[in-house]
Amino acid sequence: MNTAVQLLFRRSLPSLPWTRQVRAGLLPLFAAHLRLSSTDLFRLPSALSLRLPPDPFALPAAINACAALPNSLPVGRQLHAISLVSGISADPFISTSLVHMYLKCAALPDAHRVFDETPQRSVAVWSAMIAGNAARGRAGEAFRLLNQMSSSGTQPNLITFNGLLVGLNRSGCPDKTLPLLQRMHSEGFELDSVAVSSALSAAGDLVDVTVGCQIHGYANKTRLEAYASVASALLDMYGKCSRAEEMLRVFDALASPDVASRSALLAGLSRNGRVDDALAAFAEFRAQGAELNVVCWNSMVACCSQNGKDMEALELFRQMQSAGEEPNAVTIPCLLPACGNVAALMHGKSAHCFSLRQGIIVDVYVASSLVDMYAKCGRITDARVVFDAMPKRNVVTWNAIIGGYAMHGLANDAIEMFVSMKRHRQKPDNVTFICLLSACSQAGLTEEGEHFFDEMQNEHGIDAAVVHYACIVSLLGRAGRLDEAHELIRKMGNEADSCVWGALLSACSVHGNVALAEVATKRLFELEPTNAGNYVLLSNIYASKGMLDEVERVREMMNAMGVKKNPGCSWIEIRNKVHMLLSGDKSHPQMSNISEKLERLGVEMKRLGYRPSISLVFQDVEEQDKEYILCGHSEKLAVALGLVSTPAGTSLRVIKNLRICGDCHATIKFISMFEGREILVRDTNRYHQFKGGSCSCGDYW
Known part of the structure; x- marks a missing residue:
């Protein structure tokens, strides 16, 4: 049996009983970290009867194993106790391992306590403390330790500086990263791929393309750009700095692009609105059989969703699942805006069910996206159900529900949620007041809107x-x-x-x-x-x-x-399929049925005294042609498609890319009464709920 394991156990430690939890935690740790054979593993219980004391050679291995595994802090504390009772906790190897373990387990106060009690501090333990503080956003403490390290006679090395650089980047302190890199360079350190990658990331976050290009030049001279991490960082930096052409040149120069560089390229193209280029590159990667991970798929779904290609985003999500790539808590918030944009309620519900099955519904960003999706799909009640079930909410969540009520013209509900938001001690931001002011505007609550405008500036310190x-x-x-x-x-x-x-x-x-x-x-x-x-x-x-x-x-x-009117476009979801209809377009397969339905409705409307608002057509054509043009408006086509494709009494949801015109508004009011349907139409201003011949907007939109 491995002697190092035997040394850990003795009967002379009655104050530290080997509980079932400790034994269950320690055995696999030692088996993995010390590479025990299966025979040795089965002999471990008998090792408890040995009277051999633990020593500074075995304990660090066990402590490091605790740092490498999740939820192992309790076992790590007991190993710390063993070292204290045995009188060997001050050993440099053990103290360094304990500091690493506590930092990995996010127990920063314990790491500081061990560090402060360590008489002989090695470069490794100093470096660990500096990097650990930087990674947790304590930049001031990290630099204090760096200065203290130098004054104590221990000189920082490249690992020390690299740990600080990486920590500053992870904690969102790019403004401190670049000066540190300059300090390293001035002190004669030869920068490696870790330092250069961190500096490029900081330059990208600061959108400082000048410094980014200088670092690129250094990487080129030292041949560091051949490293995968540096190449990915270059792509990311140029993408953040809106230099898409430089980004493409860097990628084309790569001899063997890896999955990280592909992901960085797709994300950069998406960030710069180059959605067609991103789609083309992604299709080429798939055709080549290149490795693509969930980050690549997420980037493409987000790219399409954020750049008006909602149907493509839905199709990509379907392809992602067909390819065997498991969506995650990032995928769903990327997809749901596309579902909301085109009122693809069934797709949104499927994403909701997936989130429930995967247990990611508790993620605040997933749930917030669901609230927003349901509101945009006309299901404000469902949005509220998701909101109420959330165990944790942030300002994005509150804004989603307030904005949802505003979109539906429910100003009083929006105001009530704002009051509840303050009662829950959630600080509103500028978006909150945009939603509130919009709600007041939609409902004609002028005095209330002026009050919130003043409150925003005077009580919450938000500049207008x-x-x-x-x-x-x-x-x-x-x-x-x-x-x-x-x-x-x-x-x-x-x-x-x-x-x-x-x-x-x-x-x-x-x-x-x-x-x-x-x-x-x-x-x-x-x-x-x-x-x-x-x-x-x-x-x-x-x-x-x-x-x-x-x-x-x-x-x-x-x-x-040379300006042309943007064509009206409407979307309607029928039996899990989203249909898109353009004003005046005759290409839809069911156009003959749609036209016939609209013609019959037009006859009934005229019989009951309705006259089309031909004054809204400013083309120089005959009156009959003006009526024909009005019939071709996309929202009318979408409503008619819904009428001929769904059973009587089924509610219809239509999304329009422009503001609904007065004639369509009057027509759909009539249809809702004549057909006995609830029809929801969302235009660029708000939701219109047509029912029984009236609209929720009160003809005020």
């Missing part, structure tokens, strides 16, 4: 950003206080951006204020001359007033600028 001013402009404008809204913008001066002026233009559209609409669009045409939405909104305001010459003038301006 441009987006908050946009909410206030919308709040005042929608309440008919257009002159006050305009005066607020004038006080902002050049700070007012397109978001603020756009809020004023939208309010002018609601109240038909041509004069202020012209003021707003004049500024908007300067700020964003190619945004078709501004031209269309102004044209609609002119059309509603019968100012056809002005409508024609706006159309000529669009032609001169």
Whole structure:
């Protein structure tokens, strides 16, 4: 039997009884760490009868094994007790092992206690304490120990500095990493792959491409860029610094890209909005049979979800599972925004069930994403159920539920959740007040919105950003206080951006204020001359007033600028499949059924006195053609598809990429009454719940 194991046990330690827990914990530890044979392992119980004392050669091995395994802190403490009782705890090997063990087990006070009681501190124990403090965000203590180490006569080595560099990076202190690298270089240290990788990561976090390029040059001269860790760090740095072309050059120069470098490339392309390039690279990797891990898949799902390719994100998630890659707690929050964006409720529910089966529903980010997804899919009640079941919440969670209520026009519920948020001592942030102000604007709660705007600044110390001013402009404008809204913008001066002026233009559209609409669009045409939405909104305001010459003038301006109206697009989920319909598009396989249904509904509507709002069509065509154009709006097509594809009484959920027009709003109100359906339509402003011939917005949107 291994002599080192025998030395650990003796009968002369009655104060430390070998409990079942200790024996169960120690035997596999020694078997793994000391490489015992199966025969030796079975002999371990008999070793308890030996009278051999533990010594400084065996105990460190056991303590290091505790550091390497999870949930082994209790066993590590008992080994520490053995060393104390045996009088060998001051041995440098044992004290160093104990410091490492306590640091690995996140018991920093115990590590400090052992360190302070160690008379002879080696470079290893100093380095461990410095790195451990840095990794836990205690940068000041780490640098204090570094200076104390030098003054005590023990000189830091490369391992000491590397441990500090890595620790600072992990704890989010990139601003301290680069000066430390300069210090290392000035003191004559030859930087290795660990130091260079850490420095590149810090340069990326600081978006300092100048320093990043200098480090790249050093890596090139010293041939460190051949190391996989350095290559991945270079890709990550250039991605964070929005240098996609340099990132692609680095990747193309790699002789043998590994899974980490592929992941860094995909993440960098995604971060820079190069979604098509990312999809092409990912497809090429798969075609080559290259190794791809869950990080690569997550990057692609997030890339599509964040860049408007929601259908592609759903398909990638399906392919990920087919490829045998297990989604994790990062995958689900990446996927769920795509489900919410296109109201893919069944896909979202499947992700919810997966989270329950895998036990990751307790993750605060997974649950918060579920709250947001259900709210965006029109299921605010389900969102609240998930919210109430969460064992732990953060500000993102509270913002998700408050924003969900705002989206559904439930301002009083949003305010109630905000009060509960403060009662739970959760500090609101700027997003919280965006949700609150939006809720007040949607419901016409002008006084309450002004109160929250003041509370944000005076009680919570949050400076009003441009987006908050946009909410206030919308709040005042929608309440008919257009002159006050305009005066607020004038006080902002050049700070007012397109978001603020756009809020004023939208309010002018609601109240038909041509004069202020012209003021707003004049500024908007300067700020964003190619945004078709501004031209269309102004044209609609002119059309509603019968100012056809002005409508024609706006159309000529669009032609001169080469601006084309963004096509209306709507999504509806039917039997687990999401259908996308474009305004005026005839390519859907069921278009004949859709057109026939809309025609029959149009006949019934006219019979009951309804007339289409042809004034909202500013094309120079015949009246009959204008009615035909209105019938081709994407939300009408989506609703009609839902009517012909689902049983009577089934609720329908439609998502639109633009603001719903007045004619579609009136039409869907009629359909909800005539067909006896609940129809939920989410446009860029809010959710509209049509039921029994009325809408939850009260025709105020």
